[in-house]
Amino acid sequence: METLFIGANVIFLPEVDSTNSYAIKLLKNVNPPEGTVVHAANQTHGRGQRGNVWNTLPGSNLTASVILKPSFLPMRKQFLLYQISALACYDVMAEILNDSQFDIKIKWPNDIMVGRKKIAGILIENFISAGRIEYSVIGIGINVLQGEFDSKLNATSLQILSGVHTDVNTVLKLLCRYLEKYYLMLKNGKDETISSEYLDRLFSYQDQELFEIKGEKIRLEVAGVSEDGLLILRDNTGAEKLYDVKDVKWLL
Ligand code: BTN
DSSP states (O other): OOSSSTTSSEEEEEEESOHHHHHHHHHHHSOOOTTOEEEEEEESSOBOGGGOBOOOOTTTSEEEEEEEOOTTSBGGGTHHHHHHHHHHHHHHHHHHTTTTTSOEEEETTTEEEETTEEEEEEEEEEEEETTEEEEEEEEEEEOOSOOOOOGGGOBOOHHHHHOSOOOHHHHHHHHHHHHHHHHHHHHTTOHHHHHHHHHHTBTTBTSEEEEEETTEEEEEEEEEEOTTSOEEEEOTTSOEEEEOGGGOEEOO
16 A cells, blocks of 8 residues: 555455444454554445445445544534545546546535446444544445446446456555545645535536425525535525435435
8 A cells, every 4th residue: 555544454354244334343342543444345234324225246346444533523524524535536536537538526425426327435434522533434335347237226337437447456545545645634624625625526516406305306406515514405596505414315
């Protein structure tokens, strides 16, 4: 690894229930160094956002969790961890794909999209102590070699897009490098740069999308993201409202 600490210690597992769950157990039982990566070839119970499952073809995709100890970060700033993780995944995609040829974006809060299809997902689990984030487990799933997806998933992979075989370990190395870059920015207090880079890459920014809110389907404009990570949507009268992940669903 060409990094200082992220990925200096990689635990590779041929199979595990979920790399996030394994990383959480490590944190409870031993004291893994910051930057430890849990990487599995296959997950039997991969977990996604909103309690969803994250299923991938064994051996084809990247499923890994990175252990961070951002005790410098107050709880109210936890959205910055989502932003740096999404930016790191974005940079990995941009480096592997030719980013002028592909429209790579971050769909709030932290899905990585190419065009209108999802290529990577992130599940972050934070452990708070005395108002600070003591530990953070950044779980990342990147579709690398999988050739086909259930059409309902609306997903794609690096192999499908580029037609080129990319080694999963190469993707992991890049991910560690970019995550370290953004994490060091965060440690150095570059919150505004991080948030503005995130906004620059925001999926459908200033465009209308169809959402489901309180059981109703409605087209609204993506007007931005608040400092505490809420999605700002604007209706056709110009009125803006803030939404939490549990209150709004994208209908792509
Ligand atoms: C999502 O988009 O719903 C988030 C998916 C996150 C999947 C990754 S794969 C590695 C890590 N371990 C898990 O169980 N989930 C995350």
